[in-house]
Amino acid sequence: MPILLLGNKDIDLISGKRNITIRRLWKQPLYRGDRLYCYWNILSKEREKLFEAEVTHVDIITFEQIKNNSELAIKLGYKNSKELEKDLKKTYPNNTKAKDKFQVFEFHKLHVSQWEGSAINQKNIIIKKADALFEMGNYHESSVCYKVALEYDENDINLLNRIGDNLSRLGQFGDAIKHYKKAIKLDPNNEYLYNNIAIAYLNKHEPDKALKMSTEALRINPKNTTVLYWRGLIYEMLTDFEKALQYFDCILEIDDNDPDVWNERGTVLNMLGKSEEALLSYDKSIELCLDNEDDSNTWASKGNTLLGLQRYSEAIECYDNALKIDVNNPIILNNKGVAYMELDDFKSAIDCFTKVLVMYPDNPDAQVLQEVCLENL
Known part of the structure; x- marks a missing residue:
């Protein structure tokens, strides 16, 4: 029973975009008709079967033949033979002599009803891997996995939302909006989906459109602090600082323990020329932070406010505190x-x-x- 381990770089194989790969020649070479058990090995202690497949073609070639075969490299998903050679040297450092042998094989994924081993919920496994990639910051690979999972259920609202999140982090805000809107058609009373569209429009520097989506989210749930926070940021971008302050204050009436809200409130108060009040907001934000990146930003913002008030020694103290966290x-x-x-x-x-x-x-x-x-x- 040959086992094929798939990792992050094999996303095309997992998604079905490509069905040809290369591996060092195993002690038991592959043959046409062999059954492959394909596993994901993103974590060394977590190997779960993704699918079973049947080998449809095998070529055994030497490393020397691989080095000059650009056509093969492209079939395998590489830009050229040099890139393929570099990857093989990295993956198999002890198997790169001219006569060392590799097997290039193609396979056909089998429907779950044809599996010899125990069946699994492929959709859930793929989602689990996509979630792991998302947490690692591999948003492109994560999107590919989510889209593969979506093929099992094109009306999965959570998947449509997560694909939108991935695309947003990749800066593809227009495509993200399309996926959020597909999800909204299935769940028209979900304020988070409207808010995600608002954020995407804000990142596209289209605050007017963002405000319309935010209004829809607020209509569904006027007490959602996440919606209120982003609405405040939208008004900030629109330079309507009085409105922005109104929404940040509204959040604090519901929950006054969010350092980000206090920090943004300080920024808005500064823009309104209320520097002394801004300092109080920054102090509250610092009090709630725990030496993280936001804490550094708040110390720096407080320092800038003191600089504007010509309280230079106090400003330097704030900058020193910020630099303890964000040294460079x-x-x-x-x-x-x-x-x-x-x-x-x-x-x-x-x-x-x-x-x-x-x-x-x-x-x-x-x-x-x-x-x-x-x-x-």
């Missing part, structure tokens, strides 16, 4: 340098700008500000 952030380092400049501490300012230029030699802000400092030393 050039924007924070530059702003810290500006605060030192305002205190006439040009040597400390130069240290900040030098750190930026070591990491980002072409950073224009650091270049100009460093020159100004050197002139004042």
Whole structure:
């Protein structure tokens, strides 16, 4: 019973887009008519059968023959023979002598009713793998798996939504919207789907369309804090800061423990010229954060507010706290340098700008500000 292990790079084989692959010649070579048990090995301790297949054709060739065979490389899903050669050397470092043998074989997937082994719920297995890929940030591969799972049930709302999520993370917002809208036709009272469309439109820089979708989501559930939060962000993009503040305050009446809401509230208050109130919001956000990326952003935002209020020493303290979490952030380092400049501490300012230029030699802000400092030393 030959076993074929499939990983992330074999998505085309799993999806059925390709049915030809290459492996080092096994001790028991494959023959036409052999039954393949195909497993997913994304995690070493988790090998689950994806499908059974029948081998339809086998060629045994040497590594030397593979190296110069561009036609074969393309059939196997590679751009050219050089890419195939590089991958084989990486996968089989001890089998790349000229006469080392490989088997190139084609197979035909068998319907579950023809399986010899125990049957499984293929859709659930594929979804499980797609979810794992999604969590790993492999959004393209995850989308392919979700779409394969969708072939088992084209009306699966959750799958349509997850495909939309993947496409959004890939920056394909138009395609994401199409999948969200298909899901809405099946579940017209789902506020999260309308909200996801609103987010996609916002990322497409179409806030007016985003607002319309947000209105639909809010109509279904006016107390959904996720919908309210994104509605506030939409109004921010529309520069209607009073409206944005209204929605962030509405969330805090329902739940005042979300640091992101307090942070955005601070940003909006700054835009309205209410810097002192903004500082209080940033303080609340910092209080609720646990030394994560958002905490760094909030410390930096508070520092920027203090910089605008000419409270330079306090601003520097905030930037230092932000840099404890986000050590190499050039924007924070530059702003810290500006605060030192305002205190006439040009040597400390130069240290900040030098750190930026070591990491980002072409950073224009650091270049100009460093020159100004050197002139004042």
